[in-house]
Amino acid sequence: MADPENQDNDQDDQNFPMEIENGHITDSNSGPEDESSDDENIQLANSDTGEYDRDIPTTHGYLGKLNPLSGYTIFEDGDQLHILAIYTDTLVFPGFTLPLVLYNYDENRVMQNFIKENNRVFVLLCANSAYSGIYEYGVTMEIYETKQKRGLLHIKARGRQRCRRLPGSPLENVASRIRLVTVRIVAEPAITSPLQDTQLLALKNKRKWAIKNYSELSRCKVYRRYHTAQYPFPFWIYDMNEVSYYIKVLLDALSSYGREYIPTDPEKLSYWFAQNYQLSHEERLQLLSLKTTLERLKLECIFLKLGRLICCENCEVLITDPAQVFVMSKDGIQSNYVNPGGHVYETVTVLSATNFQLVGNPSKQFSWFPGYAWTVMQCTFCNKHLGWKFTSNNLNPKEFFGLAKSGFKILCQTPTIQEDLTASQEQ
Numbered sequence: 185m186a187d188p189e190n191q192d193n194d195q196d197d198q199n200f201p202m203e204i205e206n207g208h209i210t211d212s213n214s215g216p217e218d219e220s221s222d223d224e225n226i227q228l229a230n231s232d233t234g235e236y237d238r239d240i241p242t243t244h245g246y247l248g249k250l251n252p253l254s255g256y257t258i259f260e261d262g263d264q265l266h267i268l269a270i271y272t273d274t275l276v277f278p279g280f281t282l283p284l285v286l287y288n289y290d291e292n293r294v295m296q297n298f299i300k301e302n303n304r305v306f307v308l309l310c311a312n313s314a315y316s317g318i319y320e321y322g323v324t325m326e327i328y329e330t331k332q333k334r335g336l337l338h339i340k341a342r343g344r345q346r347c348r349r350l351p352g353s354p355l356e357n358v359a360s361r362i363r364l365v366t367v368r369i370v371a372e373p374a375i376t377s378p379l380q381d382t383q384l385l386a387l388k389n390k391r392k393w394a395i396k397n398y399s400e401l402s403r404c405k406v407y408r409r410y411h412t413a414q415y416p417f418p419f420w421i422y423d424m425n426e427v428s429y430y431i432k433v434l435l436d437a438l439s440s441y442g443r444e445y446i447p448t449d450p451e452k453l454s455y456w457f458a459q460n461y462q463l464s465h466e467e468r469l470q471l472l473s474l475k476t477t478l479e480r481l482k483l484e485c486i487f488l489k490l491g492r493l494i495c496c497e498n499c500e501v502l503i504t505d506p507a508q509v510f511v512m513s514k515d516g517i518q519s520n521y522v523n524p525g526g527h528v529y530e531t532v533t534v535l536s537a538t539n540f541q542l543v544g545n546p547s548k549q550f551s552w553f554p555g556y557a558w559t560v561m562q563c564t565f566c567n568k569h570l571g572w573k574f575t576s577n578n579l580n581p582k583e584f585f586g587l588a589k590s591g592f593k594i595l596c597q598t599p600t601i602q603e604d605l606t607a608s609q610e611q
């Protein structure tokens with residue numbers, strides 16, 4: 185897809201011998217696009233409702249057919265690894281996908297050798313909150329598909345575990361965005377009640393610890409009162425540390441996105457929120473650094489309370505309201521896509537937008553949403569590249585917008601996070 189911000193990438197695009205259209209290789213000189221001829225081999229929509237198949241974008245079919253690799257690598261908590269890392273300006277949480285096209289010759293050579301030597305796991309690093317260096321936390325990524333095509337290495341990798349750079353360890357430059365780092369794995373501790381070990385053994389059997397549904401908790405109230413009567417705690421201290429309570433708050437708030445796409449498992453939900461909710465870069469880094477699922481869920485509930493607006497990154501004019509955000513891919517609202525120049529875009533899908541103008545004609549080449557044509561959109565006031573408008577004659581929805589994370593910023597309304605944190609601690 186076109187990258188109006190980065191002229192260098194555009195130059196790279198022009199050097200392509202071929203274009204890749206919706207995952208099929210076509211000759212770039214094949215003349216004007218035929219709107220009706222593409223995607224004939226893919227079932228794009230439910231034949232009854234015409235509703236777009238949300239599974240399609242998750243396959244990143246625009247990269248074409250890649251070769252699958254097997255494996256699922258999970259390290260022990262505290263394991264120390266000296267490992268290859270890729271530094272990008274995008275953030276991927278465990279469970280989510282990162283597509284990459286390595287167009288730089290040196291990066292390509294290093295990663296090819298890395299894969300040839302049967303390595304599958306690398307670390308994804310991103311910028312710190314001030315964008316002045318690399319953040320200390322990262323995520324291990326496991327390559328699950330790869331292929332060398334026309335001199336470019338195509339990779340799909342999935343986030344597995346959080347890790348932290350060893351303080352004081354060197355960050356060696358290997359090639360362009362590739363580094364060699366020493367990290368320590370930060371594994372997820374099992375979810376238990378923080379008060380579990382203070383419970384009398386005789387009462388443990390009567391108290392349900394892992395309750396999935398918050399409404400069921402009321403049955404346990406009497407045991408909670410008995411239990412906390414032994415300590416100088418009020419009985420509502422249970423709720424403050426009750427995972428099912430925070431799950432309920434988050435799921436209720438996210439219900440407009442469609443429950444079927446949102447996981448209910450506490451750890452998966454906490455990462456889904458971190459990956460998909462409209463958070464600032466700093467807020468997401470904060471979530472990446474928290475030790476437990478419960479801490480993440482708690483902070484996410486605080487983030488939920490802040491009013492937010494999606495504004496132009498440059499001039500801060502309003503682009504859309506978070507209520508317009510919707511799920512277009514099974515991976516979520518905010519997914520990573522890569523353009524032919526190798527630039528990874530974190531993209532948010534919204535149903536409507538304002539203060540933008542369209543540039544150029546619709547194109548279906550390398551479309552991240554097969555079946556849809558894209559047109560570049562810019563800010564009306566400052567010409568900042570905001571993302572793309574996607575349109576289709578026969579799919580439902582007929583149009584939507586993919587906003588590039590690099591084109592917008594989230595402006596939070598009061599109260600500030602600090603005030604809110606203090607308020608919740610005083611409760």
Ligand SMILES: [Zn+2]
Pocket residue numbers: 496497498499500501563564565566567568
């Ligand atoms: Zn602007």
